[in-house]
Amino acid sequence: MFATANYAEERGKCEQMLQKFSVLSMNPEDPPQKKYLEMIAEVNAQQRTSFPISLDDVSSFFGESSELLSNILCNTRRYVELFSEAIDNLLPARSNRISDDDDVIDVLVSQRIQQVAAGEQVDLKTIFPRELLRRFSVTFTPLSHMKPHAIREIRASSVGATVFLRGIVTRTTDVRPQMVVATYSCERCGFETYQEVISRTFRMIDNCQSERCTSDKTPGRLTLQTRGSKFIPFQEIHIQELSNQVPIGHIPRSMAIHAFGEQTRVANPGDIIHVSG
Numbered sequence: 001m002f003a004t005a006n007y008a009e010e011r012g013k014c015e016q017m018l019q020k021f022s023v024l025s026m027n028p029e030d031p032p033q034k035k036y037l038e039m040i041a042e043v044n045a046q047q048r049t050s051f052p053i054s055l056d057d058v059s060s061f062f063g064e065s066s067e068l069l070s071n072i073l074c075n076t077r078r079y080v081e082l083f084s085e086a087i088d089n090l091l092p093a094r095s096n097r098i099s100d101d102d103d104v105i106d107v108l109v110s111q112r113i114q115q116v117a118a119g120e121q122v123d124l125k126t127i128f129p130r131e132l133l134r135r136f137s138v139t140f141t142p143l144s145h146m147k148p149h150a151i152r153e154i155r156a157s158s159v160g161a162t163v164f165l166r167g168i169v170t171r172t173t174d175v176r177p178q179m180v181v182a183t184y185s186c187e188r189c190g191f192e193t194y195q196e197v198i199s200r201t202f203r204m205i206d207n208c209q210s211e212r213c214t215s216d217k218t219p220g221r222l223t224l225q226t227r228g229s230k231f232i233p234f235q236e237i238h239i240q241e242l243s244n245q246v247p248i249g250h251i252p253r254s255m256a257i258h259a260f261g262e263q264t265r266v267a268n269p270g271d272i273i274h275v276s277g
Protein backbone atom coordinates (compact mmCIF):
# COMPACT_ATOMS: atom_id res chain seq x y z
CA MET A 1 0.00 0.00 0.00
CA PHE A 2 1.18 3.51 -0.67
CA ALA A 3 -0.11 7.00 0.00
CA THR A 4 -2.75 8.65 -2.19
CA ALA A 5 -0.28 11.44 -2.97
CA ASN A 6 1.66 9.05 -5.20
CA TYR A 7 -1.28 8.31 -7.45
CA ALA A 8 -0.59 11.31 -9.69
CA GLU A 9 2.98 10.11 -10.14
CA GLU A 10 1.82 6.56 -10.83
CA ARG A 11 -0.72 7.84 -13.37
CA GLY A 12 2.12 9.75 -15.03
CA LYS A 13 4.02 6.47 -15.44
CA CYS A 14 0.94 4.84 -16.97
CA GLU A 15 0.62 7.75 -19.39
CA GLN A 16 4.30 7.52 -20.28
CA MET A 17 4.00 3.85 -21.14
CA LEU A 18 0.84 4.36 -23.23
CA GLN A 19 2.60 7.08 -25.22
CA LYS A 20 6.01 5.53 -25.65
CA PHE A 21 5.55 1.78 -25.78
CA SER A 22 6.18 0.54 -29.30
CA VAL A 23 6.46 -2.79 -31.02
CA LEU A 24 8.39 -3.59 -34.18
CA SER A 25 6.27 -3.77 -37.30
CA MET A 26 5.86 -6.99 -39.26
CA ASN A 27 7.59 -5.24 -42.12
CA PRO A 28 11.14 -4.29 -41.01
CA GLU A 29 11.02 -1.25 -43.34
CA ASP A 30 8.17 0.31 -41.39
CA PRO A 31 8.74 2.37 -38.26
CA PRO A 32 7.88 0.72 -34.91
CA GLN A 33 4.21 0.90 -34.05
CA LYS A 34 3.00 2.82 -31.03
CA LYS A 35 0.70 0.03 -29.96
CA TYR A 36 -1.27 1.81 -27.24
CA LEU A 37 -1.52 5.16 -29.03
CA GLU A 38 -3.06 3.27 -31.94
CA MET A 39 -5.53 1.65 -29.56
CA ILE A 40 -6.40 5.07 -28.12
CA ALA A 41 -7.02 6.35 -31.66
CA GLU A 42 -9.38 3.40 -32.20
CA VAL A 43 -11.24 4.23 -28.97
CA ASN A 44 -11.55 7.80 -30.20
CA ALA A 45 -12.93 6.62 -33.54
CA GLN A 46 -15.40 4.42 -31.62
CA GLN A 47 -13.91 1.28 -33.17
CA ARG A 48 -12.80 -0.25 -29.90
CA THR A 49 -14.31 -0.61 -26.43
CA SER A 50 -12.01 -3.13 -24.75
CA PHE A 51 -8.55 -1.91 -23.80
CA PRO A 52 -6.34 -4.86 -22.84
CA ILE A 53 -2.96 -3.88 -21.40
CA SER A 54 -0.42 -6.67 -21.57
CA LEU A 55 1.55 -7.20 -18.37
CA ASP A 56 4.35 -8.53 -20.60
CA ASP A 57 4.48 -5.04 -22.15
CA VAL A 58 4.56 -3.43 -18.69
CA SER A 59 7.36 -5.81 -17.77
CA SER A 60 9.43 -5.05 -20.87
CA PHE A 61 8.85 -1.28 -20.59
CA PHE A 62 9.55 -0.80 -16.89
CA GLY A 63 11.50 -3.98 -16.14
CA GLU A 64 10.62 -7.37 -14.76
CA SER A 65 11.17 -6.35 -11.16
CA SER A 66 9.71 -2.86 -11.49
CA GLU A 67 7.62 -1.42 -8.71
CA LEU A 68 4.83 -0.56 -11.14
CA LEU A 69 4.43 -4.16 -12.25
CA SER A 70 4.24 -5.50 -8.71
CA ASN A 71 1.86 -2.67 -7.77
CA ILE A 72 -0.45 -3.66 -10.64
CA LEU A 73 -0.38 -7.28 -9.53
CA CYS A 74 -1.27 -6.55 -5.91
CA ASN A 75 -3.54 -3.52 -6.35
CA THR A 76 -5.16 -4.31 -9.68
CA ARG A 77 -8.38 -2.35 -9.33
CA ARG A 78 -6.56 0.88 -8.53
CA TYR A 79 -4.38 0.47 -11.61
CA VAL A 80 -7.36 -0.21 -13.87
CA GLU A 81 -8.56 3.23 -12.74
CA LEU A 82 -5.13 4.88 -13.10
CA PHE A 83 -4.67 3.54 -16.63
CA SER A 84 -8.25 4.59 -17.48
CA GLU A 85 -7.49 8.12 -16.27
CA ALA A 86 -4.26 8.14 -18.27
CA ILE A 87 -6.22 7.15 -21.39
CA ASP A 88 -8.81 9.88 -20.62
CA ASN A 89 -5.94 12.39 -20.58
CA LEU A 90 -4.53 11.15 -23.89
CA LEU A 91 -7.84 11.12 -25.75
CA PRO A 92 -8.48 14.26 -27.79
CA ALA A 93 -10.98 16.67 -26.24
CA ARG A 94 -14.58 15.77 -26.88
CA SER A 95 -16.10 17.73 -29.71
CA ASN A 96 -19.27 19.59 -28.96
CA ARG A 97 -21.61 18.47 -31.70
CA ILE A 98 -24.48 16.04 -31.83
CA SER A 99 -24.65 13.50 -34.61
CA ASP A 100 -27.27 10.86 -35.37
CA ASP A 101 -25.37 8.00 -33.82
CA ASP A 102 -24.74 9.72 -30.50
CA ASP A 103 -26.52 8.12 -27.59
CA VAL A 104 -28.59 9.79 -24.89
CA ILE A 105 -25.53 10.37 -22.74
CA ASP A 106 -23.84 12.34 -25.53
CA VAL A 107 -26.92 14.50 -25.92
CA LEU A 108 -27.10 15.17 -22.18
CA VAL A 109 -23.39 15.99 -22.12
CA SER A 110 -23.73 18.41 -25.04
CA GLN A 111 -26.69 20.14 -23.42
CA ARG A 112 -24.79 20.51 -20.19
CA ILE A 113 -21.76 21.89 -22.03
CA GLN A 114 -23.95 24.53 -23.61
CA GLN A 115 -25.44 25.43 -20.23
CA VAL A 116 -22.06 25.93 -18.62
CA ALA A 117 -20.50 27.47 -21.72
CA ALA A 118 -22.90 30.38 -21.29
CA GLY A 119 -21.02 31.15 -18.08
CA GLU A 120 -17.35 30.26 -18.24
CA GLN A 121 -14.93 27.57 -19.37
CA VAL A 122 -15.40 24.53 -17.18
CA ASP A 123 -13.43 21.31 -17.29
CA LEU A 124 -15.88 18.62 -18.35
CA LYS A 125 -14.19 16.04 -16.18
CA THR A 126 -15.09 18.00 -13.06
CA ILE A 127 -18.80 17.97 -13.91
CA PHE A 128 -19.32 14.47 -15.21
CA PRO A 129 -18.08 11.33 -13.55
CA ARG A 130 -15.31 10.05 -15.81
CA GLU A 131 -17.07 6.72 -15.94
CA LEU A 132 -20.06 8.29 -17.73
CA LEU A 133 -17.90 9.67 -20.54
CA ARG A 134 -15.74 6.60 -21.01
CA ARG A 135 -16.29 4.34 -23.97
CA PHE A 136 -13.60 1.80 -23.12
CA SER A 137 -12.74 -0.60 -20.35
CA VAL A 138 -9.21 -1.46 -19.27
CA THR A 139 -8.17 -5.04 -18.54
CA PHE A 140 -4.76 -6.57 -17.84
CA THR A 141 -3.58 -9.68 -19.67
CA PRO A 142 -1.39 -11.89 -17.45
CA LEU A 143 2.34 -12.34 -17.88
CA SER A 144 3.06 -15.16 -20.29
CA HIS A 145 5.16 -17.02 -17.71
CA MET A 146 2.38 -16.94 -15.08
CA LYS A 147 0.88 -20.35 -14.31
CA PRO A 148 -2.87 -20.54 -13.82
CA HIS A 149 -3.94 -21.57 -10.31
CA ALA A 150 -6.64 -23.92 -9.11
CA ILE A 151 -9.52 -22.42 -7.16
CA ARG A 152 -8.32 -24.00 -3.88
CA GLU A 153 -5.02 -22.13 -4.18
CA ILE A 154 -6.73 -18.75 -3.94
CA ARG A 155 -6.39 -17.32 -0.43
CA ALA A 156 -7.88 -14.38 1.41
CA SER A 157 -4.59 -12.56 0.81
CA SER A 158 -5.40 -12.56 -2.92
CA VAL A 159 -8.25 -10.08 -2.41
CA GLY A 160 -7.62 -6.99 -4.55
CA ALA A 161 -4.73 -8.66 -6.36
CA THR A 162 -4.58 -10.15 -9.83
CA VAL A 163 -5.36 -13.85 -9.79
CA PHE A 164 -4.97 -16.18 -12.71
CA LEU A 165 -7.24 -19.22 -12.63
CA ARG A 166 -8.02 -22.30 -14.67
CA GLY A 167 -11.32 -24.11 -14.34
CA ILE A 168 -14.28 -25.61 -16.13
CA VAL A 169 -17.44 -23.59 -16.67
CA THR A 170 -20.44 -25.22 -15.00
CA ARG A 171 -23.08 -22.56 -15.45
CA THR A 172 -23.49 -19.05 -16.85
CA THR A 173 -26.28 -16.60 -16.07
CA ASP A 174 -28.12 -14.48 -18.62
CA VAL A 175 -26.33 -11.30 -19.56
CA ARG A 176 -28.00 -8.40 -17.76
CA PRO A 177 -27.33 -4.69 -17.82
CA GLN A 178 -25.64 -3.34 -14.72
CA MET A 179 -25.79 0.35 -13.92
CA VAL A 180 -22.42 2.07 -13.57
CA VAL A 181 -23.54 5.68 -13.55
CA ALA A 182 -26.98 6.73 -12.31
CA THR A 183 -28.33 9.96 -13.76
CA TYR A 184 -31.07 11.85 -11.91
CA SER A 185 -32.92 14.99 -12.82
CA CYS A 186 -34.51 17.44 -10.43
CA GLU A 187 -38.29 17.83 -10.59
CA ARG A 188 -37.98 21.42 -9.51
CA CYS A 189 -35.01 22.98 -11.35
CA GLY A 190 -34.19 20.33 -13.98
CA PHE A 191 -30.56 20.06 -12.89
CA GLU A 192 -28.94 16.69 -13.59
CA THR A 193 -27.06 14.84 -10.89
CA TYR A 194 -24.71 11.95 -11.59
CA GLN A 195 -23.77 9.18 -9.22
CA GLU A 196 -21.12 6.56 -9.82
CA VAL A 197 -22.32 3.11 -8.87
CA ILE A 198 -19.42 1.09 -7.53
CA SER A 199 -21.09 -1.89 -5.90
CA ARG A 200 -24.14 -3.90 -6.82
CA THR A 201 -26.20 -2.22 -4.15
CA PHE A 202 -26.21 1.53 -3.86
CA ARG A 203 -28.08 4.26 -2.06
CA MET A 204 -30.11 6.46 -4.36
CA ILE A 205 -29.85 10.22 -3.95
CA ASP A 206 -33.16 11.87 -2.95
CA ASN A 207 -32.62 15.61 -2.88
CA CYS A 208 -31.29 18.02 -5.47
CA GLN A 209 -27.94 19.61 -4.59
CA SER A 210 -27.96 22.25 -7.33
CA GLU A 211 -27.05 25.83 -6.49
CA ARG A 212 -30.58 27.00 -7.20
CA CYS A 213 -32.28 24.38 -5.05
CA THR A 214 -29.84 24.70 -2.14
CA SER A 215 -30.01 28.50 -2.08
CA ASP A 216 -33.81 28.33 -2.10
CA LYS A 217 -33.62 25.93 0.86
CA THR A 218 -36.33 23.76 -0.72
CA PRO A 219 -34.47 21.04 -2.59
CA GLY A 220 -36.44 19.40 -5.38
CA ARG A 221 -36.97 15.65 -5.55
CA LEU A 222 -34.68 13.72 -7.88
CA THR A 223 -35.98 11.14 -10.33
CA LEU A 224 -33.77 8.46 -11.80
CA GLN A 225 -33.34 8.83 -15.57
CA THR A 226 -32.84 5.33 -16.87
CA ARG A 227 -32.19 6.52 -20.40
CA GLY A 228 -29.47 8.93 -19.32
CA SER A 229 -27.72 6.42 -17.08
CA LYS A 230 -24.85 4.25 -18.19
CA PHE A 231 -25.11 0.47 -18.17
CA ILE A 232 -22.63 -2.25 -19.03
CA PRO A 233 -23.37 -5.91 -19.77
CA PHE A 234 -22.87 -8.16 -16.77
CA GLN A 235 -22.76 -11.94 -16.48
CA GLU A 236 -21.97 -14.38 -13.71
CA ILE A 237 -19.85 -17.36 -14.74
CA HIS A 238 -19.59 -20.31 -12.37
CA ILE A 239 -16.43 -22.36 -12.65
CA GLN A 240 -15.30 -25.55 -10.97
CA GLU A 241 -11.92 -27.16 -10.47
CA LEU A 242 -10.76 -29.67 -13.07
CA SER A 243 -10.44 -33.28 -11.92
CA ASN A 244 -6.64 -33.10 -12.07
CA GLN A 245 -6.68 -30.09 -9.70
CA VAL A 246 -8.63 -31.93 -7.00
CA PRO A 247 -6.70 -34.03 -4.47
CA ILE A 248 -8.02 -37.61 -4.21
CA GLY A 249 -10.96 -37.85 -1.82
CA HIS A 250 -11.80 -34.14 -2.05
CA ILE A 251 -14.81 -32.44 -3.58
CA PRO A 252 -14.10 -30.01 -6.45
CA ARG A 253 -14.43 -26.39 -5.37
CA SER A 254 -16.32 -23.84 -7.37
CA MET A 255 -16.36 -20.09 -7.70
CA ALA A 256 -18.51 -17.41 -9.29
CA ILE A 257 -16.80 -14.96 -11.63
CA HIS A 258 -18.23 -11.58 -12.57
CA ALA A 259 -17.76 -10.73 -16.22
CA PHE A 260 -18.43 -7.26 -17.63
CA GLY A 261 -18.63 -5.69 -21.08
CA GLU A 262 -16.94 -7.68 -23.82
CA GLN A 263 -16.01 -10.42 -21.34
CA THR A 264 -19.65 -11.51 -21.28
CA ARG A 265 -20.97 -14.20 -23.65
CA VAL A 266 -17.49 -15.63 -24.26
CA ALA A 267 -17.70 -18.72 -22.04
CA ASN A 268 -20.18 -21.60 -22.22
CA PRO A 269 -20.82 -24.49 -19.82
CA GLY A 270 -18.27 -27.24 -20.43
CA ASP A 271 -15.52 -24.85 -21.57
CA ILE A 272 -12.17 -24.96 -19.82
CA ILE A 273 -11.21 -21.36 -19.28
CA HIS A 274 -8.31 -19.28 -18.02
CA VAL A 275 -9.48 -16.21 -16.16
CA SER A 276 -7.49 -13.36 -14.77
CA GLY A 277 -8.62 -10.34 -12.90
Ligand SMILES: [Zn+2]
Pocket residue numbers: 186187188189190191208209210212213219220
Ligand atom coordinates in the same frame (compact mmCIF):
# COMPACT_ATOMS: atom_id res chain seq x y z
ZN1 LIG B 1 -33.13 21.15 -8.14
